[in-house]
Amino acid sequence: MPKRFNRLIPKTLAVQILLVMLVSAIVPLGVLGWLGIQTTRSHFDAYASSQARLVERNYVEIYQSYLQEQVNAIDAEMKEVEHAVQSAVWEGKAIFSDRKRYSVPPLSFTEGQQWALLDERGNEAVSILTDDGTLSQPVLQDMALSQYLHPLFSGEIRRNPNIVAMYYIHPKGTTYYFGSPSAKGNPLNASADAPTTAYSFYRDALSILPGEEKVAWTKPYLDITPNGRMFTATAPIYDGQGQLKGVVAADVTIDAFVRHVLDVRFREPGAYAFLLDTDRKLMAVQHAGYKEIGGLDLQTFFELEQEGGYREAKVDGQADMLFGGSVPSTGWLLGYVVPKERLLYSVSRSSSELTEKTGSRLFSQLTLISVVSAAICFTLAVFLWLRISKPLKMLKGAFHEMGSGQFQIELREPRTREFDQLMQTFNRMSARIGELMDEQVRLNEDLEHKVEERTVELNRANTELRDRVGELVQMENWRKKWFTHISHDLKTPAAVAKGFIDAILDGKIPDDQTGKYLIKVTERIQTINRLVRDLNDLSLLETGQIRIQPERHDAGPFFRRLIAKWTDPISLGGRAIIVEENGQSAQILADPHYIGRAVNNIIENAVKYSPSDSTVTVSIDHEPDRVVFRVIDQGAGIPAESLPYVFDSFYRVDKSRNSSIPGSGLGLSIAREIVRLHGGDIGVELNAGHGCTFLIALPVDGSEEA
Template sequence: MKLKRFKRFPRTLVAQILLLFLIGSLLPLVSLGLLNEQATHSQFAAFSQSQMRLTEKQYIDLYESYLAEQVNAIDSDIRKVEVSVLSLQSMAETIFSHPERYRPEEAHLLKHRNGYWYTPTAPVEGRGYQNLSTLSIDETIRRELTLSTLLNPLFRSESERNSNLLAMYYIHPKNGYNYYSATDAVLNDGYAAGWADLSDLPYYQDALSIRPGERRVAWTQPYRDATSNNIYMFTATAPVYDKEGRLRGVVAADVSVQDFVQNILDAQFNDKEAFAVLLDSERHLIAAQRQGEAEYERMRATGLVQWNESTRYAEYSDGGETQMLFTKTVPSTGWTLAYIIPKEKLLREFASSSAELADRTNGKLLKQNVLITLLAAVICTLLALFLWKRIARPIGSLSGAFIDLGNGDFSVTIKDNGTQEFHQLLRTFNRMSGRIRELLNQQVKLTEELEATVQDRTAELKIANEELELRIDELTRLESWRRRWISHISHDLKTPAAVAKGYIEAILSRRTNEAQAERYLFKIDERIETISSLVKNLNDLSLLETKQVQPNLVLVQVDALFGQLLRKWADPLSLEGRRLQLRLNAAEATIRADEHLLGSVVDNMMSNAIKYSAEATLIAVSSESDGEKAVLRFMDEGIGIPQESLPFIFDSFYRVDASRNSRIPGSGLGLAIAKEIMLMHGGTIEVEMNEDRGCTFSISIPINA
């Protein structure tokens, strides 16, 4: 009602919105001009804080990379020492496992007035000092200490190669040692330093935690060695076992903590207001820079800083000042390298330059904001007048189109009114309408494709399930074969063993006369020979199946090779009244073969032909060549093989006999071995039944091109 009092106040909603927009824009512009300076200052302060955090992170990454470099350097030197000790261990184990190979010059030990034996400390070739000593002396200790002098060249070479080594030595289990020092900081002669029982020393006991065959080194915690001028050191040790697994002593290497790490700590961390410390696994101090030792002990005593194994960076407050703590663990020892630096010192220069830049920028922004505010007020006035006339019609068209769209008419389009701003909006609306229509069509198509895909996947899963069932059936068959295989082995070993035991018990009971005892012993020998043959066949089959036997293939003439292998059977066959018929027709063919392995196949074929055929029957052997392979056939007039057994006769332990107690000797392994040998030659072995009686075995080998 109040709007009617103003005759010139626009009545359309669009005009009212534009008028209110103009009024609402001009009023805030004045306020924005006043508040712009404060807002700009706040934004710049936030930006400065963001940049400071980024700079802080870059410093953190930088110092973490420094820390990682130094940790890698420490770890590398540690591993060099481990390699030296393992080399010493390997050489010592070789010496004590085969002492008969070495003839070192015998060590001449002197008896000290305090009761122990020693060689005076003396310089050796190159740099270093060496001596032997023992609490008691006998021929064994003297000989083994003498053998230990063979380690002296390795002591010297490793000490020269690795400057971190103070000393290397061998400790005998009976309180003796061979000591080599890289410097003159060495023990006095023998036991004058006060050692009582060397096997009670911590690093000796640490070495015994390593079992025979283990290739690793045991490290002690850092300690001060009273026998070496109270040097702060740590020791790497390893046991020495001979080939029988007996302890023959311990080898060790001493490393000076200060010399080992001080040059590493000073390499990157040289800031006067910061310091680096190296700590052991219990957080005890190993080494420190400058004031670092006193500062760390104070921090630890007051509990200022705490960290765990996963901590890499942390901050803590010390007397109102924030300190930055960087840590990194040495992988090989579990030590921790830590670096502590005041945070304010790290970011001091960046904070000062950021504050100066902010002051200069705020002054410039204040002037710019005043001009922008005035210009914006003028532009808003002109835009409001122009849009008043141009915006009403396109908004009406757009409103009607959205109503049609909401009613489900996706074919609706809007005609362009020529206004560039609305031109893009109307085009976008038309594309949206077409896209919605297109997506609906695609949804229908995708639904159909999804249904087809589900059907395909269902079919694939069905096929996969069938394959899985086949695999399960195969595994079941293999398990059945394994049980049958174990049963056959057990039976074939138990039966002759039981028979032999019966004969032995009969002989031991003294109920047999001399003739019976001799016959029983002959039968015992037969059973033992049966067991030996079975074990040999098992071993041969295992070696062949696992490819541990490789054929020695040479070029041979077929008939010459097989004629030589078959002639040795002529006499045994004639003694039994059997006939051997040879028809060798492959005189020109040559093959690459292992004569010994092929001889085993031929012997197996002939042995089976004799065992499974009656006396005075014919055994015919023939050879032929078709240009690609040479074939050798063995035909007998024996009992033959049942048709249902043919697919299985080349399986391990398969016997045609219904019972394992058949009177015909055999283990069921011969044909399995023959098959493996033929596969190694790239050939085959087959069997077929003769028309009248007996069967024919055929072996074929590719002819050499």
């Protein structure tokens, strides 16, 4: 704090309290006055805003209702055009289905791209247009029948101002046209590269199948005649046998639609309406919106239906109200833009005037109240200063005595309750010092108790640590046991092979027996190779370094191919293999090599531990979500307490199953890892009689597990 500022502060506490009380009384009054004015203004603004929102909501509901009426009206206009086309379709179907009733009189005709059929008196009956200038007799007959559509075409065009032309197109490209000048009746169009049947007003109609009473609307396109942009309602004509006899279409120009529909129904000053097609492109817009619509994001109007058909937007710095609705018959979107300022101008202006007048009056009233309140506060501050100064002097003397070591002090101020309470508190302070000393002693005792608790917790942690060390020792013992198994399974065949080789080298084996013992050496070496290979494969499988290549197979034939090698009686040693298949075959995803190895391991295990004259049953069961491959032997079985460890590496049940029977104890471990890679399950069950059942379950292709 600057020294100059410190000099301005009074040195006595009483004067400082007086100044603080004055400032604390006058400043809040000023702040409250200012906040009162701002709060009142904000309330008036909020009220005006709420009224504006209420008016806006009412206007929005009115405009939404109005727009929906116009959407329905436009839909009705479009349905009238559809009705005209559908009437022509019904009439055409009757004409081409009952040729006896609608007979064709003898007619002659003039040739060229513009054909004219002449009646018996030589008058023109039907004027038609061809794509290539040729006209066969069947086409001529059909076009002559089309003259019966003339009254309907002329009547619909006179009745409906939106329709500028109606015409009939033969499947061969010949056209009978009635209405104002158009590309369909202009001979110049006959020389165009594309035939008449290639245009959208013909192709779109062919999407309607026989029996479907529908009308297709083309997308807006630019006609080559003065009619400009237009869209067409079109539908096919099928005879009684369902054969296509042609297409009937009605043209509606964009300008005519704007004149007869939009300009008639939307006359709000400053507002304009427009139409968007199903491709979100502009079809038609009122003249009042030619310049403004360029600044609109037309994508917004396709999102309005999800927002209740209304949204506000800024267009060229002006707030506009956007309305939109879809025309059911065509899927077009009708948009309407209304300037928000014109809609709410009267409401916002009256609210602003009311707020300004009320704020001015409120400011004058609050200023007068603040001045009077400041004078009252000053008088009260002086009075309170006089009441406070005496108790403060008493407290000053008491603190001086406490500094001298006197804690048993009695102070009283009966005239002021607050100061009396303060002094009583001061009197209790010295007594409290003794209590605090006692409290300190108690806290020390609590601290010692907590130290004892922490000691117990440390002892518990040491016990847990010893348990963990015991587990680590157990794991180390398992590791040593595992290496012992490996060294034993490697050392035994290696020692036997070395003994045979030494015997041969020392000449203890007759020459005629050397080949026999070399075969035995080879067998021991193959045993070592198989053990090393199994160890390597098991390590790769457990660490995820092997990538299977699953293929889709029919489960039944797939498993039958895998067990085909076990049908040889010599490999079975007098045992019999029985194959059973239950349920309808399903598709599985499996790697033939690895699944084949897993199947061989469990079948080999069953054959090794089954008596020579027993039967090994192989079952293929097709369940809803999986295929279960079971191998059921009639051996000695497995003790129940050993079942959880059957698939562990080097685990062998007892001497009756591991002393005389060869094996490394890795086959089932490898089979388990292969099945897990395929997302399946492997398990073993005890049979009710003798032996046990090993099973492999693979998920069916298409199930959640697969």
